[in-house]
Amino acid sequence: MSTTGMPSLIWIYRNYQNCSGCRRCEIACSLSHEGKIWPEASRIRVFMLVPGIEVPHLCAQCHDYPCVDTCPVKALSVNKETGAVIVDREKCIACGRCIDACPGKVPYIHPRDNYAVICDLCNGDPKCVKACNEGGWNALQIVRRFGGYNFKLYAKTPEVITRELAKRFYGEEIAEEI
Numbered sequence: 746m747s748t749t750g751m752p753s754l755i756w757i758y759r760n761y762q763n764c765s766g767c768r769r770c771e772i773a774c775s776l777s778h779e780g781k782i783w784p785e786a787s788r789i790r791v792f793m794l795v796p797g798i799e800v801p802h803l804c805a806q807c808h809d810y811p812c813v814d815t816c817p818v819k820a821l822s823v824n825k826e827t828g829a830v831i832v833d834r835e836k837c838i839a840c841g842r843c844i845d846a847c848p849g850k851v852p853y854i855h856p857r858d859n860y861a862v863i864c865d866l867c868n869g870d871p872k873c874v875k876a877c878n879e880g881g882w883n884a885l886q887i888v889r890r891f892g893g894y895n896f897k898l899y900a901k902t903p904e905v906i907t908r909e910l911a912k913r914f915y916g917e918e919i920a921e922e923i
C-alpha cells in the first residue's frame with residue numbers, strides 16, 4: 746500500500762551515534778503500552794551486539810508498508826494521521842508473515858499474548874522520544890515526514906545497522922569481523 750496524499754505524518758529520526766544504551770525508551774514504551782516496565786514487550790528495542798554500539802530498533806513506517814500488504818487476515822492498517830502501523834490484536838493470528846515481509850525484521854510476537862507488536866507512534870506523541878530527550882541524549886527525535894524520502898532505508902536489521910556503524914566507528918577491518 747502507499748501513503749501518497751496522506752497529511753502531516755510524523756517520523757522518529759534515530760541518531761544512533763547519540764544512543765547511550767540507557768534504555769529509557771524501552772521503559773517509557775512498556776509503561777505506556779503495558780502498564781509496567783517490561784522491555785521485552787516494548788515497541789522499541791535497543792540492541793547492543795558489539796560493545797560501544799547501541800541500536801534503537803523500531804518501525805520505519807516504510808512508504809509501501811510491505812507488512813500491511815502481506816498480512817493474510819488484514820490485522821494491520823495504517824493510521825492516516827500519523828502513518829503508524831496499527832495492529833488489530835483480535836484479528837492477528839501470530840503467523841509471523843509481517844516479520845518475514847519486513848526488511849528490518851521489526852515486528853515480533855508479544856511475549857505473553859499472541860499478536861504482532863509494532864510501534865504505533867503513541868498516536869502522535871511518542872513516549873520513547875520524550876524519555877530520550879529528557880535524558881539529554883536526543884538519539885530519537887520527532888520530525889515531519891516529508892515526501893520524496895525513502896524511509897524504508899531505515900528498515901534494516903540490528904545486525905546490518907551495527908555493521909554499518911562499526912565501519913564508521915572502528916573501521917572496515919573490524920566491521921568485517923562482525
Ligand code: SF4
Binds near residue numbers: 821836861
Ligand atoms: S503475525 Fe498477525 S499481523 Fe503479522 S501477518 Fe500474521 S496475522 Fe498479520
Ligand code: SF4
Binds near residue numbers: 805830847849
Ligand atoms: S519497518 Fe517493517 S513493520 Fe515498519 S512499515 Fe516497514 S515493513 Fe512494516
